Amino acid sequence: MMNQKNLREKIFDLLMEREMSVSEIIRELGLDPSMRKEVFRIIESLGRIAKRKGMRVYVMPATCLSCGFTFRSLNPSKCPECRSERISEAKFIIK
Ligand SMILES: [Zn+2]
Numbered sequence: 176m177m178n179q180k181n182l183r184e185k186i187f188d189l190l191m192e193r194e195m196s197v198s199e200i201i202r203e204l205g206l207d208p209s210m211r212k213e214v215f216r217i218i219e220s221l222g223r224i225a226k227r228k229g230m231r232v233y234v235m236p237a238t239c240l241s242c243g244f245t246f247r248s249l250n251p252s253k254c255p256e257c258r259s260e261r262i263s264e265a266k267f268i269i270k
Pocket of ligand 1: 240
């Protein structure tokens with residue numbers, strides 16, 4: 176069982192390599208999909224660690240695939256404009 180500290184480091188390393196969505200991180204690390212919220216929480220905590228290393232976490236916001244709406248929420252489920260649930264997930268990268 177991976178502890179939280181290791182998981183945070185693994186996610187940090189992945190996001191240093193390339194931009195990824197939470198679903199991609201879950202797939203890449205072989206995590207249970209039920210850990211989605213946990214992974215979002217960890218990503219939110221990476222900002223401080225990145226800052227200490229002189230880097231930062233960049234967010235490519237989630238967008239609606241039907242109407243192009245850009246979400247403020249990192250993990251939206253439905254478009255407020257057109258009600259579509261076809262959403263391109265937010266992606267993250269550390270630089
Ligand atoms: Zn929409």
